[in-house]
Amino acid sequence: MSLPPTPAQNRRGILAMVASMAIFTANDTFTKLARVDLPVGEVLFIRGIFAGLVSLALVVAFGETRKMHLALRAPVLARAGMEAAVAFTFILAIGHMPLADLTAIMQTTPLLIALYCALTGIAPMGPRRWAAVLVGFLGVLLVVKPGGAGIGLDTALALGSAVLVASRDMVTRRLDDAIPSVVVLFATSVIVAAAGGALSMVESWKPVTIGTIAMLGVAGVCIAVGHLCAIIAFRGVDVAVVSPFRYSVMLWATLAGFLVFGDVPDAAAFTGAALIAGSGLYTVHRERIRAAEAARLTAKSAG
Numbered sequence: 001m002s003l004p005p006t007p008a009q010n011r012r013g014i015l016a017m018v019a020s021m022a023i024f025t026a027n028d029t030f031t032k033l034a035r036v037d038l039p040v041g042e043v044l045f046i047r048g049i050f051a052g053l054v055s056l057a058l059v060v061a062f063g064e065t066r067k068m069h070l071a072l073r074a075p076v077l078a079r080a081g082m083e084a085a086v087a088f089t090f091i092l093a094i095g096h097m098p099l100a101d102l103t104a105i106m107q108t109t110p111l112l113i114a115l116y117c118a119l120t121g122i123a124p125m126g127p128r129r130w131a132a133v134l135v136g137f138l139g140v141l142l143v144v145k146p147g148g149a150g151i152g153l154d155t156a157l158a159l160g161s162a163v164l165v166a167s168r169d170m171v172t173r174r175l176d177d178a179i180p181s182v183v184v185l186f187a188t189s190v191i192v193a194a195a196g197g198a199l200s201m202v203e204s205w206k207p208v209t210i211g212t213i214a215m216l217g218v219a220g221v222c223i224a225v226g227h228l229c230a231i232i233a234f235r236g237v238d239v240a241v242v243s244p245f246r247y248s249v250m251l252w253a254t255l256a257g258f259l260v261f262g263d264v265p266d267a268a269a270f271t272g273a274a275l276i277a278g279s280g281l282y283t284v285h286r287e288r289i290r291a292a293e294a295a296r297l298t299a300k301s302a303g
Contacts, residue, residue, distance in 0.1 A: 005238045013237035014245050020229035021249035027222035028099060029256045030215045035095040038206055041199030043091055043216065044084075046208065048193025050220025055186040058228065064180040071187035075175055079184065080191035082168040083227075087192050088199070089161040096154045098263040103253035104143045104273040105158040110243055110280040111136040112166035114287070129286050136279035142272030172234050181231040189224060243284045247277045 005013075034043055059065055070076065093102055111133050118125040125133075144155045175184065233242055250273055257263035265273070 005236060005241075010237050010241045013233045013235075013242040016229045016233035017242050017245040018248050020226050020233055021246060022252050023222050023226035023229060025099075025103075025249055025252035025256050027219045027226055028094065028103070028253070029260055030219035030222070031091060032094045032099060032261070034212050034215045034219065035091060037212060038208065039200070039203040040088060040091050040095075041196050041201075041203045042205060042208075044087055044196025045193055045200050046196075046213065046216045047220045047223060048189060048196050050217045051224040052186070052189040052193050052220075054221050054224035055182065055189040055228075058182045058224070059180075059186050062180065062182050064182050067178075067180055067183055068186070070176075070179045071183050071190075073176070073179065075171055076179060076184055076187050077191070079168055079171045079175070080188040082164055082171065083188045084192045084195040086161050086164045086168060088195065089157045089164065093154045093157040093161065097158065098265070099257040099261065100250070100254045100263060100265050100273070101143050101269055102158050103249055104269070104276055105140055105155070106162050106165065107247060107250065107273075107276050107280060108136055108140060108159075108162045109166045109169065109246070110283055111276075112163055113170060114283045116166065116170070126286075129283060132279040132282045132286070136276050136283075139272040139275030139279065142268045142275065145268060169234060172231060173239065175235070177236070181228060181235065184231055185224060185228050188227060238288070239284075241288065244281050247280065250277060 031043060031047065034047075038046075059068065090102075090106075114125060114129060115133055116122075118129075140159075172184075254265060257265075
């Protein structure tokens with residue numbers, strides 16, 4: 001029976017999560033800038049090359065080259081494939097949606113994980129948690145503004161990306177501890193770059209300027225380091241403690257959207273984002289209570 005996470009492990013997870021959200025926002029900003037001129041496949045491929053090089057450097061730096069063969073394990077490849085699908089749907093959506101709105105929709109991930117656990121019987125939900133999920137999706141409706149220009153393919157892609165992120169995180173939480181995080185990262189970077197290369201073969205390849213390459217280079221570094229932080233954040237920690245800190249991304253995305261793109265979320269979008277964050281926080285709070293009650297029952301039965 002594994003020991004519960006220590007406070008030091010949880011602090012490590014929290015710091016990794018906050019860092020991951022800030023770095024991902026930087027990646028999203030540079031990717032959105034590059035997406036103006038380039039198709040999705042080309043963006044994925046060029047960014048993926050830089051991410052792959054950084055990932056390989058991290059594998060070497062951490063002394064994990066002898067474990068590179070573990071990248072071929074089915075769960076690692078499954079996670080990498082999910083990440084490729086996340087990247088594809090996200091980059092398609094980011095070309096046409098305000099960064100803050102897209103980020104808010106992506107924060108439904110904890111709600112989707114809770115919904116999945118309830119529907120599959122992993123963790124049944126009571127009325128209060130079901131209410132929290134409904135409030136969260138009401139927040140999504142406020143962000144995308146039903147009946148207005150916000151409803152369409154881009155919104156569907158954003159929601160699809162959120163579902164894929166939830167699936168990816170569930171797989172990440174079940175990875176064997178023997179597989180180093182940097183190896184998982186390298187496998188992910190290679191698969192995403194390969195998917196981008198395959199997609200670019202059916203697209204019209206466009207000329208790339210030095211400025212665009214620089215932006216995608218920075219984005220590639222950010223996506224690699226951000227994923228490493230995200231992988232570290234979810235391994236060997238109390239997820240209910242760490243997960244709420246993912247909502248720091250809303251602040252960074254709103255700030256980046258305003259400073260770089262001049263996007264100012266309206267009152268409905270702000271309210272929707274607050275509902276999404278609030279319902280997600282309540283969901284992980286209830287998950288923590290449920291886990292504590294389960295631990296008490298186990299201890300009582302063992303005694």
